[in-house]
Amino acid sequence: MLPSAIAGLGLGLSLIIAIGAQNLFVLRQGVRREYALTVAAVCAVSDAILIVLGVSGLGLVLHTAPWAIDVVRWAGALFLAGYAVLAARRAMRPTGSALTVVAETATATTAAAVILTCLALTWLNPHVYLDTVFLLGSVASTHGDARWWFAAGAVVASFLWFFGLALGARWLGGWLATPRAWRILDGVIAVVMLALAVSLVLPR
Structure with a gap:
């Protein structure tokens, strides 16, 4: 039992520790101190649900319907591209008033908007299904x-x-307390999100 749990922990970490849409969003919210723990909870609970579905055998069912993954793939690509455009617009703003680190009590963005964005980045990302439902389910x-x-x-x-x-x-707040630093971070996010969107629609 313990070896299996350790194996699951190791594989789970190896799959999740990578530059991706989820991690970048969690990182940005964490630096802004804006609903960071809520975002973390949404991502973790979503992963847990997908892992349970994969281990229960849903991965084998979805394997017989590849069109479902194609639908999610294109929807995810469109969403990531849209998010990349928004990040690029933030990076190109001439002023940094909206890019400074906000206090924990600030409400620069509503909780509902943050949660919906997080859910979309999670559930519209086909890589999440491949990693949690298919791969983890198969290994389990x-x-x-x-x-x-x-x-x-x-x-x-x-x-x-x-x-x-x-x-x-x-802890990165000190280094990202200037508008210029935030513009650079949003620029990186825009590039990565766009690259992920393109990778989803490229022929395999």
Whole structure:
């Protein structure tokens, strides 16, 4: 049981620790100190749901309907491209009044808007399905009766990573307290998001 849980933890961390739409959004909200823990919770709980679905066998069902992944792939590409445009607009603003680090009590963006964006970045990202539902589900099936221990390890990995990223990002506030630094960060986010969008629609 314990070896399966450790295996799930290791694989979960190896899949989730990468530059992606989710991580960039959590990082940005963490640095801004704007609903960072809420975003981390949404990402971690979403991952947990997808992991459970994958281990329960949904991955095998979806494998017989590849069109579903294509729909999510194109929807995700459009959303990421739109988010890239918004980030690029923030990066090109002549003033930085909207880019300074906000206090925890500030409401520069509504909680509903942040949560909806986070949900879209998670559930419209086909890589999330490939990693959690298909890959983790497939590997978990090799652990037999201990597959749920494997799933538990992967879920713990998601919670550790997202909450660690959200809390750790706050330490970057000192370096990102100037409008110029925020414009650079948003520029990087725009480039990465656009690259991810393009990668989703390229022929495989």
